[in-house]
Amino acid sequence: MIKNYDNWIKRSCLKINNIYNELDDLDQKVGDGDHGTTILKGLTKAEKVFKENIKNSLDEIMLIVAKEMRIVMGGSSGILMSIFFYESGKINPDNISLSIVTIFQNTVNKIKKTGKVSIGDKSILDVYVPVLDYLNTSIKIDKNLESINKIITNSSESTMNMEAKVGRAKFLEKKGLGIIDPGAYSTSIILKEFFNSIYK
Template sequence: MTNSTALLPNLILAVAKTIETNADDLTALDQAIGDGDHVTNLQRGIQALAAQSEALSQLDWQAALQKIGMAVMSSVGGASGSLYGTLFMAMGKNLQNRPLTIAVFAEVFMKAVEAVKQRGKAERGEKTMLDVLIPVAELLLQNADQPEVLEQVKQTAIAGADATQNMLATKGRASFLGERSRGYIDAGAKSSQLMICAIVDVLTAT
């Protein structure tokens, strides 16, 4: 991890590129069991962050994370805006101006994921983004001191997204489909996985 927010423009750009590259596949997943607007909502938030990326890079991590959370909350429609906004704002709140080591980030990220669970009234195994966020948070907390932890994060995120394919959806619009929600990877889980992997790639390349 780095204590400098100068990397934020690169991180935002990487997230934008991976969502754009995978937009058609994500939309197909969302149209199958969701509202079909997941990618549009995400891109609206990413564009809002891209417009602020240079300003964000001048802030400390606590302020930047909270500002990211507020921007996402106000620009992204649907449940994603509320949940991702909660994630980033909780990260900023719990960081408390500490140096952003992997160990500190692991603690902060776990607390933020707990906040998302409370906001969404959801748990692991319900075919949502939490099926990626929770195992990634647990891995980081348990292995923050391991040199290969970031590569493990990617593998864990991919496994979490893939696991949603055979799950029964119990949250959101997909829950109304009952057994018909099985057989599709959750679009929110997949986009979370893609964004996490894109961020890890930037971090490991620096």
């Protein structure tokens, strides 16, 4: 599982590296314009820290990864986006499907509580909740990699039609309507790589 997770973080970093300018441009319209740069910084750190701690157990590695991401990213995006990385360390190789449901459930609960955010507020929660709902109804994710990728893409794109109730975008006249939430977009990339690294 450590090899899968190593791949997950490396590939996420690579993918984000290719589009971080696009994410900054999106964030220019709804936030302070640095989301791409910030998440790239977080993942670059995550990749480095993972490598340095590869001899540890996976939950220990992911605890450090999440902590370092939170520090290097700073702000609310650092706090909220590192939650999944921390929770993901609790995967059970003997029951991957069930433990992934728990990981997503705990991530959703923590994001709601810490971020004081609800579904439909135009945030990363709008990606995590549909994925959790899907996982709860689908027993064999390994057979449905294509479906899960589609759910992730659709939920991230659905934030385009939402008015922001959290973050800087809520102060804009159109509340970010018509613009995909940059955090939801980067989260969609990270989650696709997570599932692909585990099940492909």
